[in-house]
Amino acid sequence: MHSTSLFTNPYAIEVLRTKKEELVEGINNPDHLLNCETLLHVAAANGHLMIMEYLISKGAKTDVKDRKGRTPLHRAAEKGHGDAVKMLLQHGAYMYSLDTEGKTPLHLAAQKNHSHIVKMILKEEARSYRNKHNFLHMAALKDESRLAKMLLKAGASTEGKDERGQTALSYAVSQGSENTAKVLLEAGASVDSNMAERALNSNHPSIFKILLEYSKDLPAYTPLLLACGTGKAESAEVLIKKGANFRIKTPASDTALHLAVQAGAASLTNLLLHKGMGINLRNQADETPLHVAALHNQGALVGLLVNAGAQINAVTKELFTPLHIASQRGNTDVAQQLLHHKADANVKDKQSKSPLHFAAERGDKTMVEILLNANADPNAQDKEKKTPLHTAAVRGHLSIVKVLLAKKGRFGAKDMDGCTPMHYAAIGGNTEIVKILLTSGKNKNIDDRNIWRKTALHISAEHGHSDLINLLLSHGAAINALDSSKDTPLHCACKAGHFNAANSLVNWSQGEKANLLAANSLKKTPLQVAESNKTENQAQIVTLLKKKIDCSALPSAQPRVPALGCMCELIQLTLQLELNKGEKQGSKELKSTGCPEGNMLSAWFMLILVLLSELTGDQRASPCKLTSVGLFYSRFTRPHANKSYQEAWYKPTRSTVCPKLC
Incomplete structure (x- = not known):
């Protein structure tokens, strides 16, 4: 069957x-x-x-x-x-x-x-499969050149890539599939630098020869450049002796010397220098071989390059020197070698940053100390007027802050926004950095303001750092300092919805207390700010403030009583009368307001007046308080209905006793 x-x-x-x-x-x-x-x-x-x-x-x-x-x-x-x-x-x-x-x-x-x-x-x-070619890749892996030919004839692309982004030729090179590699190269498969480098380093030396023989794209990647890039000095020397052009460059304009330095090949570097290779030639990034040595931490080659004439302070398009690069990368060995050969420790890049700025930003204590010992300026300013101390504070590098302060870094230096290092430490809530800055400045700069008139306490409140708030207050920070919007730190905490910060400010009991009724430029108190800003902790903050505020002192949105000025004046005149014991003089002044000498107001009416002044937020009568009520009670017992007084009730006059209060 x-x-x-x-x-x-x-x-x-x-x-x-x-x-x-x-x-x-x-x-x-x-x-x-x-x-x-x-x-x-x-x-x-x-x-x-x-x-x-x-x-x-x-x-x-x-x-x-x-x-x-x-x-x-x-x-x-x-x-x-x-x-x-x-x-x-x-x-x-x-x-x-x-x-x-x-x-x-x-x-x-x-x-x-x-x-x-x-x-x-x-x-x-x-x-x-959206042009994810695999059949040609399979042929390359197994060196099935006949199948590869048929696939190419049937329309398969030599540049097709699989899900890993690899071409069929890439697999042929990796696997040493010589026959398929030839077929692909003859069909026009392109060769990149990585592929050529893999071929040179593979266990299939014939593959590299095939690439050189068949590829149309490989002239820039000569065997010499590849040998230099992989640090193969013997191969490079043989190629040079056979007349290889060692002045050719890669597409990135790297010379053989750039590549040899990058590979850390000292003997090959020395060979190229003796052959007359230009020591200060630049690649597309405007880097010299010395920049490359700094970038790849080739400290052993610095002396060789400098002694051969390398410019120690050569700059790139961004005005980076080799020392900038070494500091930015944390390559301390290279930095020490460069400084030993008199590199400028205070040179600045296009942003006016010194090598010390980069070291401070990285938090590299060893590099910072190396640069400071080479007389780097701890107070150098970049384009934004930030010093290395600003940079360290921003990043929260406590050890760097200590080292810079020990070298006379200015703790009160201001950048173009008027911010000190303490402002930046406050943003991150770095209490330890703030402590050491306060100690160094003996609290003198605790209330320094930036261009928005904000203190470190404002910023701590904005970012919700309650521990830092307590620290600043314990060192005497102004709890009711006003910024350019007349916001206090409590306003800032309420606006940002930071309950713990608001709680620390409201419950501060040593010295001056937070003004719960302070009005900002929008005429809003902290409570009103909290109520109008929808935040996660809004309800908690509102409850906290309401508990702390005497309900009788809450400001009202209602229009103030026009007669309040007159009432305030009457209270003050009465208080003066009692203090001076001058009944006649008091009577004359009372008459000047349009009121008779007799019983003018009842004590109950005056009590209402005082309460009204408190409820409306009008503080003009507040100094009189209930003391004045008592005095009035003792002087007047009958209400009156005099017309002149009624007119005065609607036409308040400014107090002659204390104008500020009315």
């Missing part, structure tokens, strides 16, 4: 003749036919489209494998049945499925020279 025919197998005949459901259920069972094939395998191998369509409609699976690991797609491709291949692909057959020999359906089609099948599968690959 042969598996290649459906019509010689009783099971197949019975299924197709009767189409009984109990028989159809077994169509994916490979045990019914020879070689463990399913009915779909046989139908595909014979190109029976109608039978394939019927089987698939009844649930036949396209990925079942026979004894040799082949799927129905393998069988259709091997036999050259294009329509069968097309149907299987349309129903989701996996084109990369491998049989027991590691071959895909495309491999079998190629072996049988079924070019139309190869083209069909390649086209489907491009459509289904």
Whole structure:
């Protein structure tokens, strides 16, 4: 019984003749036919489209494998049945499925020279896998040059990349697939520097020769440059003696000397210098070989380059010197070598930053000390007038702050925004840095203001650093300092929604207390600010402030009583009368207000007046308080209805006793 025919197998005949459901259920069972094939395998191998369509409609699976690991797609491709291949692909057959020999359906089609099948599968690959080419890569990995030729002829691209971003030539180079590499290069595959470098360093030396022989893109990557880039001095020397052009550059304009220095190849560097290689030639980044040595921490080569004439303070387009680069990268060995050869420790880049700025920013204590010992200025300012101390404070580098202060770094230096190092330490809530700054300045700069009139306490409140708030207050920071918007630190805490910060300010009990009724430029108190800003801790902050504020002192949004000035004046005149014991004089002054000498106001009315002044927020009568009420009570007992007084009630006069209060 042969598996290649459906019509010689009783099971197949019975299924197709009767189409009984109990028989159809077994169509994916490979045990019914020879070689463990399913009915779909046989139908595909014979190109029976109608039978394939019927089987698939009844649930036949396209990925079942026979004894040799082949799927129905393998069988259709091997036999050259294009329509069968097309149907299987349309129903989701996996084109990369491998049989027991590691071959895909495309491999079998190629072996049988079924070019139309190869083209069909390649086209489907491009459509289904978004141009992620894999078949050519497989050929490169296994050095299947014949298959590679057929794939290229069928339209496969030499520049196609897989999911890892690699081309087929890249795999050929890595695996040493010489024959496939030749095929790909002849077809125009491009070579990049990384590929050439891998070829030079691989265990397949012939691959590199093939790249040189066939590639049209490799002139810039001569063997000499590659030898220099990998530090292979012996190979480079042989190439130079054979007349290799050592003045050629890479596309990035790196010379052989740049590459040798980068690789740390001292003997090769020395060889190139003796051959007359330019010591101060620059690459596209405007870097000299000395910059490259600083960048790659090649301290052992600094002396060699400087003694050969390298410019110690050469600058790039950004005005970076080798010392800038060494400081930025933390390459202390290079920095020491550069300083030993008299590099300028205070040279500035395009942003006016010195090497010390970069070392302070990195928090590199060793580098900072090396530069300071070389007389680097601890108070050097960049374009924003920031000193290294500002930079260290911003980054929170406590050890750097200590070293800079010990070298007379100015703790009160201001940048272009008027910020001191303490302002920046406050942003990050760095209490230890603030402590040492306060100690160094003996608290003199604790209330320094920036251009927005903010103190360190304002900033601490804005960022919710309650521990820092307590520290600053304990050292005498002004708790009610006003910024340019007349915000106090408490306003700032409420606006940002920092409950702990607000709590620290409100409950501060040593010395001056937070003014809970202070109004900012928008006429808002901290409570009103908290109520108008929707924050996570809004409810907690509002509750906290309401508990702390005497309800009778809460400002009202209602218009103030016009007669308050007059009432305040009456209270003050009465207080003066009692103090001076001059009843006649007091009577005359009372008459001047339009009030009779007799009983003028009841004590109850005056009590209402005082309460009204408190509720409206008008402080003009507040100094009188209830003392004045008591005095009035003792002097006047009857209400009056004098017309002149009623007029005065609506036409308040300014107090002659204390104008500031009215």
